[in-house]
Amino acid sequence: MKTKYTTVYRTLLFVAGILAVSLPAVAIDTLKIMVPANAGGGWDQTGRALETAMKSGKIVQHITIENKGGAAGTIGLAQFVNNAKGNPNAIIVGGAVMVGGIITNKSPVTLKDVTPIARLTGEYDVIVVPADSPIKTMKDLVAQLKKDPGSVAWGGGSKGGVDHILAALIAQDAGIDPSKVNYIAYAGGGEAIAAIVGGHVTAGVSGWGEFEGQINAGKLRPLAVSSEKRIPGINVPTLKEQGINVELANWRGVFAAPGLSDAQRKELLTTIEKTAKSKEWQETLKQKNWIDLYLAGDDFGKYVVSEEARLGKILTSLGLAK
Amino acid sequence: MIKKSSLSRGQFFISLSIFAFGVYIAYQTRDIADTQGYEQLGPRLFPMLTGLALILLGAVLGWQTITGDWRDTPQEKKAHKCPDWKAFLIITGGVFVQMALVKILGFVIVTAVLFTTVAYAFGSRRVLRDALISLTLCAAAFLLFTRVLDLSLPASPLGII
Amino acid sequence: METLASLISGFAIALTLQNLGLGLLGVLLGTAVGVLPGIGPGLAIALLLPATSHFDATGALIMFAGVYYGAMYGGSTTSILLNTPGESASIATAIEGNMMAKNGRAGPALATSAIGSFVAGTIGIVLLTVMAPLVVDIAIKFGPAEYFAVMVLAFITISALLGNSRVRGLVSLCLGIFVGLIGFDRQSGQARFTFGIPQLFDGIDVVVVAVGLFAVGEALYMATYLNRVGDNLQKMKGSIWMSKQDWKRSWKPWLRGTALGFPFGALPAGGAEIPTFLSYAIEKKLSKHPEEFGKGAIEGVAGPEAANNASVTGSITMLLTLGLPVSVTAAIVLVAFTQYGLQPGPLLFQNNPSLVWGLIASMYIGNVLLLILNLPLVGIWVKLLRIPRPLLYAGILVFATLGTYGIRNDWFDLLLLYIIGVVGFFMRRYDFPVAPTIVGMILGPLAEQNLRRALSISRGDFSIFVTKPICATILAIIILVLIAPPLWRFIESRRPARRRK
Structure with missing residues (x-):
């Protein structure tokens, strides 16, 4: 009898031990x-x-x-x-x-x-156009925007996000009603790339990191970055350098x-x-x-x-x- | 293989449900806030089209039921004459028991109950054998998914599994 | 030449121990779900999705592709021996295959389907290898307008190819589109049909819909209606090898089946059913032994089996190059891609060449593995058919709820699973095809987004769809698809009239 109880007791101890071990550890693994x-x-x-x-x-x-x-x-x-x-x-x-x-x-x-x-x-945003676009500088882009705001289709991240805000700020700085901006929302900059490279939208606006690969591959031409001063190692002028008083970080x-x-x-x-x-x-x-x-x-x-x-x-x- | 079938209450009910569902979708479309940009379509167009399409299709199906044009493939017709609704209800019960108790009793126990119930509904009467098979299967699946594949599943009050 | 170099580097990736193992696992699982009645490749991959979120993307996708074409091999075994197709693409095979088995020719039937699957699969992959880079070159020019045009073409071919229950097929498609609309709208951020339920804000997971329709709906239907109908498993008798005569009668149907399967697989028709039935009809017409049809003609097995395997490679081509899912399984594989943060489409070839070519190379290897698994080892798979039905369906429901609940541990998903299961039950009972629901659920929102993007770009001007050359070409094809069949019928109806004169 006695030995039986001991076995049961030991088993219980063993089970309790396992339970204790399986409790969540404090450090995040x-x-x-x-x-x-x-x-x-x-x-x-x-x-x-x-x-x-x-x-x-x-x-x-x-x-x-x-x-x-x-x-x-x-x-x-x-x-x-x-x-x-x-x-x-x-x-x-x-x-x-x-x-x-x-x-x-x-x-x-x-x-x-x-x-x-x-x-x-x-991260700062960069404004890009397809490599074969007739638009060469921000001035060209703003000129087209002033002529006909709806003719510039901007492709970028989500509606109301930083990319969208930047496009609207640039329009506002040029004296255009920001609600006239023709903004095409994608789930992310990556999804927008195909539409920009293919020339389906006029310009792309999103983080530097999202367009970097295609810029280096020569498929996209960077027009401006949204930082206050030039970013070290990136030879792209700021918006402010090109007379647009806008600065925005994401x-x-x-x-x-x-x-x-x-x-x-x-x-x-x-x-x-x-x-x-x-x-x-x-x-x-x-x-x-x-x-x-x-x-x-x-x-x-x-x-x-x-x-x-x-x-x-x-x-x-x-x-x-x- | 294809035969004209006589007026069926079930088919008529299905057509009516599709029609009603279409009406419901089209009606509910009003609840979507309408924001339009340059596209001039807005988020309401597609739901509205889907609703209208279902209304139309429901009506066509209803008409086919009346005229007997609802074509059926008759290979399972014999089976349709003697439905076993008890089996349907037993499986439903198993699913709802699982839904209600999975957090409390843990995945392995409730899912083993589901397994045994479904097997019973399919005519198996060896409940003990099924229960044993199900416990082994569920415990093995639980360990595989939680330990090896890092999926999280609720454990039973006993801990380990 | 560039393609060849890419393919060779792909083999280097596919032949690593890990990827070879996962590919083998995939074809094993695929054969198993193909053999088992009640589970298809789409359901199997849907259930594997939550479980494989920790895997490396290339390995997981190699496994999923293995499941996809493995199921096509396995499905034929069940059709031939049980006359209950293991999956829908094998229905045509069942007609002649089961008769052959009853005549004691199960061996040659299994052999011609396995070898035919291998031939068609391999030719299909060669076509995929050669065509993919070409399609990518065109696809890279695709913008929202072109994608929308392709989606319209997809919807039209789906409804045109739905067969004798076209109205019901369209109902199924619309139900799928409705399910796809639930949740936040991407373009405006507005909530649609969420009824204030937070679990619906992010839409209904395609896994829940697929599992609900295919597993729960099917189990409910089987239990309610078909449980009293017994199975009749044919025994394997005699030699498995084909005679000289069998070879002679098989090789042409294999090639014709491939020629039908690949292009039809690339069309968004919801699977491999159409090319397999077409192949069956053509073989019946061309056969030198038409009297044998219905009594076990080997051509009627060889053609459809080749067609269903070639169709898999066709739909994988569309998925990889355009990001367009054209069958249920492809739709679920697309979900797998997004789970790994990948966007199938032309840019995938540029950004992830090792994944794409590794996957393609793995399919060559998988076909060889499957030939071995399904010819000498076919006896092992037949044993799966001995699992008693109560245990089989109980097991299916266990894994269905496991896969669903594992997504986010929410009882609400189980309720949703059951509701969708009941819808699936009624669809099955009243003969509504369920595949268009899944395709509609994925394609519907894609079509909507691309239409709204295209019109946003053109500022509401619909002429964007005709002024772009690629877009206009696709629209021309759409019109052709719409008017050709009635025109054909018109000509057909005139012909006998003339003869009567």
């Missing part, structure tokens, strides 16, 4: 990255670069990336808020484009529904799921900080011409709120939001 845009876009590149840096820096072992494009990332955001609620192993890539998209689309899901973690990078960052405990949030903050400081990440920044705009935690939260106000104002004055 798996991470789901939601990229709310289709292939080739800036968020996609950010997500994939994070994956590379985390893996080669041995910060996170298992990483899944999910692409879910459209409607300025609000489609992906809605899915993320739905599925990842309370999941400490999930982040979503987002940024200025999403802020704009939420306002113009009157999205029922906003950035208030997620937990801000960190701003990571900034920041990108990561957010976590809603409903996290303080400890879970801290864990993610440390993970992202480690990644952002890693050698691999810094090399990626250089290679992609992204500017390091690292800003974490509560400061980032405040920044997001201020961006919502700033972009909301621009979009309203452009007639894109009510």
Whole structure:
């Protein structure tokens, strides 16, 4: 009898031991990255670069990336808020484009529904035309815009996003009603490339990283970048140099799921900080011409709120939001 | 192979449902905010066209039912005469049990219940054998998907699987 | 020459241990789902999608392609031995194949279908290899207007080829388009038919629709109507090898089947059913032994089997070069591409040549593997047909719910799966084809976006569709497709009238 009880007791201990081991570990070993845009876009590149840096820096072992494009990332955001609620192993890539998209689309899901973690990078937009286009400079483009605003079809990322705002700002600076801009929205810059290279739209506007490959291949001609000063290593004039008083940066960052405990949030903050400081990440920044705009935690939260106000104002004055 | 069939209540009901669904889609289109750009079409056009097409197709099908032009391939006609609705309901029950309890009891247990129920609906009466097969299959699938393929599935209150 | 170099580099990728393994796994799974009644390649890939999100894109796509054409090989085994086609593309094979098996000629029937599949598959891949770069050169000029024109052509060929239940086929297509409209609209960001349910904001996953229609709907239908009908499995008797006479009667149907299968596979008609039936009809007409048709004529197996395998390569050509899914399985493979952040289309050849050519090369290897798997080893697959029906369908439902629930662990998806399953049940009961639903769901939103982009570019001017040369050509083809069949019928109706004089 006695031995039988001991066996049962031992078995129970063993089971308890297994249960204890299978409890979730504190350090983050798996991470789901939601990229709310289709292939080739800036968020996609950010997500994939994070994956590379985390893996080669041995910060996170298992990483899944999910692409879910459209409607300025609000489609992906809605899915993320739905599925990842309370999941400490999930982040979503987002940024200025999403802020704009939420306002113009009157999205029922906003950035208030997620937990801000960190701003990571900034990128400047570039305006391109197909290599065989008769338009050679920004002056040519603005001239055509002034003559007939609707004749310039702009291809770029989501409606109400940074690309769209930049096109509208350029029109406004030229004295044209920004709501007259003929903007063709794609799920991401990558999807727009085919239409620009094929000459189906007049000009393309999106992040430098998204067009870089086709610019270097000689298929697209860069007209201007949206930075204040020339970007080192890129021999393309700024808008300001060409008499257009417009400057715009597209920041990108990561957010976590809603409903996290303080400890879970801290864990993610440390993970992202480690990644952002890693050698691999810094090399990626250089290679992609992204500017390091690292800003974490509560400061980032405040920044997001201020961006919502700033972009909301621009979009309203452009007639894109009510 | 193709024969004219006499007026069937089921076919008429199906035609009517398609017609009604088309009306519903066209009606619901009004709820979509209309924003137009240079394209001058807006997000309402395609839903409206789809609704109208279904209205038309429902009407044509309804007409075919009345005139007997709804052509049927008769190879399974005999089977259609003796439907086994009990089996339909048993499978439905299994699916809803799974839906309701998957978070509480975990994937393996509820899905094993689903397996056994479906097998029962298909006429298997060796419940114990089916239950054993299903538990093994579900546990193996669970381990494969969660451990090897990194898919997340809810575990039972017992932990491991 | 450039193509040859690309293909050789593709073989270097396809022959790595990992990709070879995944390709083998794919053709094994494909043969299995092809053999098993009730599961098709589309359903199998849909269920594998959530499970393979961690795989490397090239390997996963090699596996999916293997499932796709593997199922075409496996399907014939079931048609011949059971007279219940394992998948829809094998219905034509079942007619003669099962009769041959009843006459004790199961072996040659299996052999001519396996060898015919190999011949057609290989010729199809050669065509894919040669044509893809040419199509890409044209496709690179495609803008929104051209894509929209192609979609219109797609919708018209689908409805023209739907056969005797055209109205019901169109209903199915419209239901699919409606499902595709659910969610945020890309061009305006407006919510459509979401009923305020957040789970619907991002649209309904094609996996849920495919699994609901094919697995749940089919299981409900089988349980309700067909469970009392028994199966009649034919035994394999005699030699598996074909006689000299069999070879002589098979090789021409193989080639004719290939010639039909590839172009029809490239047309958006929702699969391989049409070319297989066409091939059957043509073989019946051309055969020197027309009296044998209906009693087990080998031509009636050789032709359709070649046609269904060639059609797979045709639809893969369209998917890779234009990003246009023309069959259910291709539509689901397209979803797989986007899961890996890839956009099939002309730019894929430029940006991911190693993936594209690795995939193409893997198909050459896969066909050889399948010939081995389906000729000497056919006995193993036959054992799958011995699984009792209750356990088979119970297992199908387990994997259906696993694949659906695994997407995002949401009970709502299971409810959606069941609702779509009930719709599928009624579609099956009243003989509505379900393939157009899936194709419509994918093509509908694509057509809408491209139409609105094209008109945005032209500022509401519809003449953009006729002033562009490629676009105008496609429109001319559309008109030809529309007026040719009635014109043909008119001429046909006049001919006997003249003879009577």
